Amino acid sequence: MSGNGWVAQAPCAGDFRFTSEEAEAGAPTEPLVLALLAACHDCPFRAQCVDLVMPSASLFDGVCGGRLWRNGQVLATCEDARPAELRERRRHPITHGTEAGARAHNRRGERACSLCREAGRLAQQARRARKRDSDI
Numbered sequence: 001m002s003g004n005g006w007v008a009q010a011p012c013a014g015d016f017r018f019t020s021e022e023a024e025a026g027a028p029t030e031p032l033v034l035a036l037l038a039a040c041h042d043c044p045f046r047a048q049c050v051d052l053v054m055p056s057a058s059l060f061d062g063v064c065g066g067r068l069w070r071n072g073q074v075l076a077t078c079e080d081a082r083p084a085e086l087r088e089r090r091r092h093p094i095t096h097g098t099e100a101g102a103r104a105h106n107r108r109g110e111r112a113c114s115l116c117r118e119a120g121r122l123a124q125q126a127r128r129a130r131k132r133d134s135d136i
Contacts, residue, residue, distance in 0.1 A: 004109045006048055011039045018063045033068050037078040040066035047085040054088045099123040 012018050018036055040046060040063065050065035059072040065085050066078040074086075094104045096113055102120035105112035112120065 004052060006045050007052070010045045010049065011043050012036075012063075015039070033063070033076055036063040037066065037068065037076065040078045041080060046081065047087070050085055050087070051089055056086075057088055 007013060017032065043049070043066065046065040053060055053064045055064045055067075055069045056072040060069045061071065062069060066081040067074045067086075068076040094113075094116070095101045097115035098119050099116075101116040102112045102123075105116055
């Protein structure tokens, strides 16, 4: 599935316990961790989850990709987690406020930020004006 459309189909969709205040404040309780990791057990999107969140690069605290993370380090893992799921693809940074930035957001499957949307709109407006002028 391209983009981030898979997020709504993930077993954890809408469950805010995966990055709860409890997980951020200190060590989450063992029953909570086991319940969250159980939700990840049959999830077909664990690798995409890690790729989206980039937990080691972002020093993530919470549950992502079938693992409990604290400061970007794995503390616990669900039973059938595979090491290949931990690969975080390097993403090129987005140059915000440019038409290229708007395209980069689109390639990632995310809604462009307001600066990139405006730059894309202005570039499209300029292209239309040039086309209109060349047709005259």
